[in-house]
Amino acid sequence: MTSSRRPATSPAGRVAARGTGGRGSPVPFLLPALLIVFAVLIFPIVFSFVVSMFDWPLSAGGGARVFVGVDNYKALVRDLEFWNSLKLQLGFIFIAIPLEILLGLAAALLLNREFQGGKVVRALILLPVFFLPVVSGMTWRFMLQPRYGALNNFLLALGAPEITWLGHPTFAYAAVIVQDIWRMWPFVFMLLYAGLAGIPTDVLEAAEIDGATFWKRLLRVILPLMYPTILTALLLRIIDALRIFSEVYVMTEGGPGMATTLFSLYTHRQAFGYMKVGMSSAMAIFLLVISIAFAVTLVRKNMSLERLEDQGGSR
Amino acid sequence: MKTRIRLFALVSLAIAISVVGLSCAPKKEVAKAMEPRSINVLLWDDPYPKALAEMLPEFTKATNITVNIEMLQPPQVLTKTAVSVTDTATDYDVVGIDEGNVPVFASLLLPFDQWAKGTVYPKTDPASITPKMYSIGTWNGVQLGVPINGNLYVWMTRKDLIENPTYRSQFKAKHGYDLGVPKTFKELLEMGTFFYENDIAAGFGPFNGGPAGVLSEAVFMWESFGTKFIDYTGGTFKVVLDEGKAVEGMEFYKKLMAISPKGAETMAHVERQAAFAADPKGVFSMFIWPAQIAAYEDPAKSLVAGKIAYSAPPAGPRGQAAVTGAWAIAIPKASKNKEAAAEFVYWWSSKAIADRLVQANTIPARTESLTDPAYASSKPQLAALAESMKVAASRPRFKEIGQVQDVVKKYWVQGITGAMPAKDAIQMIVKETNDILKKAGY
Numbered sequence: 001m002t003s004s005r006r007p008a009t010s011p012a013g014r015v016a017a018r019g020t021g022g023r024g025s026p027v028p029f030l031l032p033a034l035l036i037v038f039a040v041l042i043f044p045i046v047f048s049f050v051v052s053m054f055d056w057p058l059s060a061g062g063g064a065r066v067f068v069g070v071d072n073y074k075a076l077v078r079d080l081e082f083w084n085s086l087k088l089q090l091g092f093i094f095i096a097i098p099l100e101i102l103l104g105l106a107a108a109l110l111l112n113r114e115f116q117g118g119k120v121v122r123a124l125i126l127l128p129v130f131f132l133p134v135v136s137g138m139t140w141r142f143m144l145q146p147r148y149g150a151l152n153n154f155l156l157a158l159g160a161p162e163i164t165w166l167g168h169p170t171f172a173y174a175a176v177i178v179q180d181i182w183r184m185w186p187f188v189f190m191l192l193y194a195g196l197a198g199i200p201t202d203v204l205e206a207a208e209i210d211g212a213t214f215w216k217r218l219l220r221v222i223l224p225l226m227y228p229t230i231l232t233a234l235l236l237r238i239i240d241a242l243r244i245f246s247e248v249y250v251m252t253e254g255g256p257g258m259a260t261t262l263f264s265l266y267t268h269r270q271a272f273g274y275m276k277v278g279m280s281s282a283m284a285i286f287l288l289v290i291s292i293a294f295a296v297t298l299v300r301k302n303m304s305l306e307r308l309e310d311q312g313g314s315r
Numbered sequence: 316m317k318t319r320i321r322l323f324a325l326v327s328l329a330i331a332i333s334v335v336g337l338s339c340a341p342k343k344e345v346a347k348a349m350e351p352r353s354i355n356v357l358l359w360d361d362p363y364p365k366a367l368a369e370m371l372p373e374f375t376k377a378t379n380i381t382v383n384i385e386m387l388q389p390p391q392v393l394t395k396t397a398v399s400v401t402d403t404a405t406d407y408d409v410v411g412i413d414e415g416n417v418p419v420f421a422s423l424l425l426p427f428d429q430w431a432k433g434t435v436y437p438k439t440d441p442a443s444i445t446p447k448m449y450s451i452g453t454w455n456g457v458q459l460g461v462p463i464n465g466n467l468y469v470w471m472t473r474k475d476l477i478e479n480p481t482y483r484s485q486f487k488a489k490h491g492y493d494l495g496v497p498k499t500f501k502e503l504l505e506m507g508t509f510f511y512e513n514d515i516a517a518g519f520g521p522f523n524g525g526p527a528g529v530l531s532e533a534v535f536m537w538e539s540f541g542t543k544f545i546d547y548t549g550g551t552f553k554v555v556l557d558e559g560k561a562v563e564g565m566e567f568y569k570k571l572m573a574i575s576p577k578g579a580e581t582m583a584h585v586e587r588q589a590a591f592a593a594d595p596k597g598v599f600s601m602f603i604w605p606a607q608i609a610a611y612e613d614p615a616k617s618l619v620a621g622k623i624a625y626s627a628p629p630a631g632p633r634g635q636a637a638v639t640g641a642w643a644i645a646i647p648k649a650s651k652n653k654e655a656a657a658e659f660v661y662w663w664s665s666k667a668i669a670d671r672l673v674q675a676n677t678i679p680a681r682t683e684s685l686t687d688p689a690y691a692s693s694k695p696q697l698a699a700l701a702e703s704m705k706v707a708a709s710r711p712r713f714k715e716i717g718q719v720q721d722v723v724k725k726y727w728v729q730g731i732t733g734a735m736p737a738k739d740a741i742q743m744i745v746k747e748t749n750d751i752l753k754k755a756g757y
Contacts, residue, residue, distance in 0.1 A: 172581075272398075273721065
């Protein structure tokens, strides 16, 4: 039997230009998927962008709205609270995520072996990921309550003074970060553990036979081979962290003062506190641009690594 | 002859049908009004609407109107109203609007004079509403909702503490006067400090939860120290805060914070209730929204039920001030069930229901129920409420209030916690509020 089957992709990774040998355009087959993508992805973005060009008070009930062009963006740039919220959001990302990666990596290295109860331990570690963000926020809020919270009771038993964790700007910000690390490091662990398990054992064994110490194996073999996985974990966590909202909202409501009013909370405040949908949408677009910048940078880095690997280079 | 008889019979029949038909017409209207209907109602979550919800079956039985009540925390009520009520469609036929937000949603609400008259219950008489509360349902001179609760600052003091003979003698020996319900800020601070320093109870319970709560406390202090925050003068809103008096108010609050429970910087209603009513030591004295008294007087939930003395707030150097925090009940213009919605509000604001709400330890806005001598002895908070009404003070109300609240919250919290000098905090409040007002075109 002869076959007209051809590879779907060329060696360079490009999709074959003319389908699989049949006649006609593939567009009708793609159309349903394209329509869904347009409806759930493109349209909301375009709509948000259009709304960001309007002065649209939500309290007008969809009524009065005035086209203001880029005025909302100009107003944002002049708004000190906007920059403060952006600073808090980026600080949150740059503190929480590296720590999550470190913890996840350490745990993955530690648990990447067979031992009695290993499967149970690995499963239990994942528990915080399954907490609803709201529940996590509430739990931490009560744990950090100065009078009857678990943490202060523990510290008091050790003779330490009562601390108002969520009443102090720095402590409250730190608490929000710690809460996120507690909830999300197992997610990073899960990804890195999978990446680690995928490293060929013969490579590790060869390094060991060559006399490489643990640190040398980690730095020269394991980490380079896990780089794409780490980048993927980083990308997923950054995008997720940019959207963090509910746990912070129930933990601190952005307070004390505006100390934990992250970008997402300030966006919400613009829409439902100040009733300024246009400003809120402008902030959403701003967040989208930041997300895309992160995503493009990390994806390109990942792709360049793959190309390098295809060309036989080393990382 | 037969023809005449037939004609007579036909005419008689026609007249009879007409008479019967005409006499039946109003009945048909009533019958139509009594057809099963249902309305959706969005309210805030506290003991007051909960007490009302228990009475709903009676309303449904009397009117055939089913009421689906959704209760949310106040900030969520605002959010939900903002997204669910528009000028052309609404998910709710009746909405509870926090007094500060009446101007925000004014354009979406049906003016009260356009509400249908009631079929079963008479239309609410504005004169029946406590005068100090009446204005909270109006904006630009138009009544948009029926003020439904007489919520304003009432002061709570622990009777068991001030009546304790040991504490009384110790306090008198130190300060030369008797322990009691604090009548002035000086007394509040001295008594509070006495209980705090002797590790008997926290001296004060601040309210720092959420921007609206912080603004309440700031206005309470400023009014007590003799200055208004924002005033409507010359056809526009202006910041009229006297810096010296405002700083004094903030500094005094800072002293109260020092005798407050741990976590005072972020104390919202839940934490205040836990500190006052569930902590074995508790709190000596603090304000309460009367709508929440039921929870404090419930022996199943409160360690201090029956041990609370109610009064008007203590006086600052320039007098007393009781901040209002009432809700208005409004009907969105876009409601498809305006008649049923109005019927529900008329029932809710009726004397019979108001009386029963008083008995359930809640505070309706109806004067005759609040001042009914029958409840004076069993509901001591009513006398306190009447006293507070005399010194009622409202927070500023205009569309940009959300932004102003955030500014006040940001700097007030910094000022009272010492993160920023009080003078700087007040100056920043004035500056940034002026910026908001200017930008809004005032």
